[in-house]
Amino acid sequence: MAYLHGVYVSEAATSIVPGVNAASCLPYIIGTVPEHRTPVDTSDYTLNTPTDALDASGAKIPYVSGHSYVGLISGVPSADVTITDHSGYVAISLSAAHDEVVVQDKLVMTLGVPHYCKTWKEFLSTFGAVDENAVGEDPSTLMAAARHWYKRVGGGDAFFVPVTLTGSAITAADMTASLTALDSVYEEFGVYPSVILCPKYGSANAIEINAKCADYGSGFGAISVLDIAYNWGNGSPTVPLRTTYLSYASPRCLVGEEILPPSVAVLGAMAATDAANGGFPYVSPSNKLAYIDGLVDENGDAMYLDRPHANDNFNAHGIVTFRHNSKGWVVWGNNTSAYPGNTDPKDRFIPIRRVFQYVKNDFLVFGEPRIDNPINKRQLEGVLNSYNMRLQGFTGAGMVNSASVALDADLNTPASLLDGRVFIRTLISPPPPMEQLSNVFEYDVAGFTDSLS
Numbered sequence: 118m119a120y121l122h123g124v125y126v127s128e129a130a131t132s133i134v135p136g137v138n139a140a141s142c143l144p145y146i147i148g149t150v151p152e153h154r155t156p157v158d159t160s161d162y163t164l165n166t167p168t169d170a171l172d173a174s175g176a177k178i179p180y181v182s183g184h185s186y187v188g189l190i191s192g193v194p195s196a197d198v199t200i201t202d203h204s205g206y207v208a209i210s211l212s213a214a215h216d217e218v219v220v221q222d223k224l225v226m227t228l229g230v231p232h233y234c235k236t237w238k239e240f241l242s243t244f245g246a247v248d249e250n251a252v253g254e255d256p257s258t259l260m261a262a263a264r265h266w267y268k269r270v271g272g273g274d275a276f277f278v279p280v281t282l283t284g285s286a287i288t289a290a291d292m293t294a295s296l297t298a299l300d301s302v303y304e305e306f307g308v309y310p311s312v313i314l315c316p317k318y319g320s321a322n323a324i325e326i327n328a329k330c331a332d333y334g335s336g337f338g339a340i341s342v343l344d345i346a347y348n349w350g351n352g353s354p355t356v357p358l359r360t361t362y363l364s365y366a367s368p369r370c371l372v373g374e375e376i377l378p379p380s381v382a383v384l385g386a387m388a389a390t391d392a393a394n395g396g397f398p399y400v401s402p403s404n405k406l407a408y409i410d411g412l413v414d415e416n417g418d419a420m421y422l423d424r425p426h427a428n429d430n431f432n433a434h435g436i437v438t439f440r441h442n443s444k445g446w447v448v449w450g451n452n453t454s455a456y457p458g459n460t461d462p463k464d465r466f467i468p469i470r471r472v473f474q475y476v477k478n479d480f481l482v483f484g485e486p487r488i489d490n491p492i493n494k495r496q497l498e499g500v501l502n503s504y505n506m507r508l509q510g511f512t513g514a515g516m517v518n519s520a521s522v523a524l525d526a527d528l529n530t531p532a533s534l535l536d537g538r539v540f541i542r543t544l545i546s547p548p549p550p551m552e553q554l555s556n557v558f559e560y561d562v563a564g565f566t567d568s569l570s
Contacts, residue, residue, distance in 0.1 A: 141398040141475055142388040144266070145231065145302070145310035145339070147278045147295045148259035149287070149318075229294035231276040233306055237267035240277065258316040262381045265372060269408045270385035276302065276310055287315070292322045300334045309337045309478055311398075311471075312387065316378035319343040320365070323358040330362035336481055338474045340453075340467070342366050342380040345436070346415050353434045361455040361464035366437045368420065371411035382407045383437055386448045387471075398471035399516045401550040407439050407446045422449075433457065437467075451550045462549055472517065472547040480504065480543070492534060497524065501541065508545070520545040 234240040240263045259277050266272040278298065280291045292315075303309045313326055320343045330339045340362055345354040347368040354367045366379035386402040394400045412420050422431075422440055427449050431438040435457065437450035456465045463469050483504060490496050501522060508520035521544050528540035 141391045141396050141471070142312055142384070143274055143276075143308060143310045144272075144312045144314055144384055144388075145276045145278065145299055146259065146262050146266075147280060147287075147292070147313075147315040147319075148262055149280060149282050229278065229280060229291060229298060231278045231295075231298050231302060233274070233276055233308075234263070235274050237263070240267065243277070258318070258378065261375060261377055262314065262316050262384075264375075265377060265381050265385055265408070266388075269372065270389055272385065272388050274308070286321060287318045289322075289325075292325055296325055296329045296333075299329055303334050303337065309334065309482075311339050311474060311478065312384060313339050313341040314380055314384055315341075315343070316381055317344055319380065320345055320357050323363060327358060327360050327362050337478050338362075340364065340471055340474060342383045342437070344369075344378045344380045353430045354436060356435065356454055359435065359454045359458060361453050361459065361470055363454045364437055364452075364467055365435070365454055367431065368438070369413050369415070370407070370409040370439065371413050371419070372409050376413060376417070377409065379437075379439070382409050382439070383448055395514060395516065397511065397514075397516045398475055399468055399547050401451050401466070401468040402448045403437070403451045403467075403550060404442075404444070404447050404449065406444060407448045409439065409446045411446070412439055451552060466549050468550060469547045472545070476508075476543070476545060479507075483507070492537065492539060497539065504543075508543070516547075518546040518548055 232243045234243055259279060263275070263277060266275055278295045280287050280295055283291075296313075299310065299313070313330060315322060315326065319326055319341065323343060326341050326343070330341050332338060342364045343366070345356065345365045345367045347354045354365070356365055364383070366383045368379065370377040370379050370382045372382075383402060385408050386405045387398070389408070390400050390402050390405045391398050412422070414420050422438060424440065427438050427440050432450045432452060435452045435454045437448060437452075440447055440449040451466050451468070453465060453467055453470055455461075459465060463473055484500070487496070487500055501524065504522050508517075508522060511517045512520050522541055523544075525540040525542045533540065
């Protein structure tokens with residue numbers, strides 16, 4: 118030990134430690150792989166082994182397992198070959214005497230793996246094979262979602278998980294792999310998605326998506342918006358699974374000439390609403406701009422929904438839809454699919470459910486550094502004071518009506534404390550959305566009489 122003689126200074130850790138901010142609307146989007154090129158018949162061509170691959174100058178390209186398979190077409194001079202690596206696809210452009218050949222990767226390691234993109238440019242760079250001007254929802258639901266997210270809404274960080282279609286559906290194995298990959302996102306990237314989206318194909322996988330929304334990774338939670346079909350005059354759309362974690366949206370949306378799955382439009386409204394309200398999801402996306410240009414039914418015909426139709430056929434059945442009012446095209450509906458069977462505010466209303474998911478995720482990150490610290494009075498007071506301060510910040514900003522955290526006297530028995538288990542209880546009351554505003558108008562006879570006096 119050093120011999121101390123003189124004046125020394127140091128700093129002590131603050132007893133009240135601020136929490137870690139959470140991303141209130143960080144999407145995890147599972148979608149079909151975008152690809153604008155049309156593969157030609159390659160039966161007349163033979164690809165050499167990967168070790169024989171050449172670049173545009175004729176130099177050999179080292180083969181890396183898990184990256185795109187690139188090869189030289191036999192019988193064609195290397196000077197006439199241009200090879201482009203497109204992260205999952207291989208574009209081999211030949212001389213004018215040959216057509217362009219697009220060969221799907223032999224080892225498509227990018228499928229089912231989340232790609233973390235922060236900008237539209239980064240998305241295009243990650244999925245380099247796509248044409249950013251491509252129109253249509255199939256087979257490029259990722260492209261449609263990304264274009265709306267970045268270019269229409271101005272969204273930021275997002276995870277994109279590419280999968281392929283088998284027939285007209287995403288296989289159970291691919292969906293399982295994509296959702297399983299969600300478990301390691303926090304450990305790998307240091308962030309946690311709060312909205313799971315699978316444009317167009319999510320409803321067919323509602324059970325699997327719901328399970329991940331309830332609990333993924335180290336106990337994190339999310340919500341999901343799923344698409345369901347609707348044709349005018351057919352009554353209410355059919356909901357495959359009712360739960361507080363799932364919301365359904367219908368009908369399909371029109372953005373320019375492109376048909377957009379309605380879940381993507383709802384996601385955009387959520388993100389824009391959160392950004393306008395301090396990044397905290399206490400404000401409903403309902404009656405907020407949807408950033409769309411119209412609605413179409415399953416036949417592709419344009420349609421409008423008046424308020425009674427939107428209320429009775431959609432909102433009353435726990436389905437989010439869209440209306441055109443004085444603001445323009447807006448999202449319309451506050452209910453999760455748990456409604457009308459479940460009227461508990463935290464299960465029924467989308468913004469309250471999202472606040473609960475937000476604060477639970479936030480506490481997971483807040484509490485993790487404190488695990489394995491000694492159980493003593495100072496430690497417990499530090500946890501309670503720090504998190505109460507964070508909750509009071511939400512209350513002071515009007516984001517919640519009340520919020521507090523305290524030790525649970527019933528669960529913190531001597532036996533549990535000696536076993537290293539501490540229980541605290543959080544009471545929080547996010548405000549419900551004002552769904553109805555009624556004003557009764559009456560003729561003021563007394564006022565009329567007094568005015569003539």
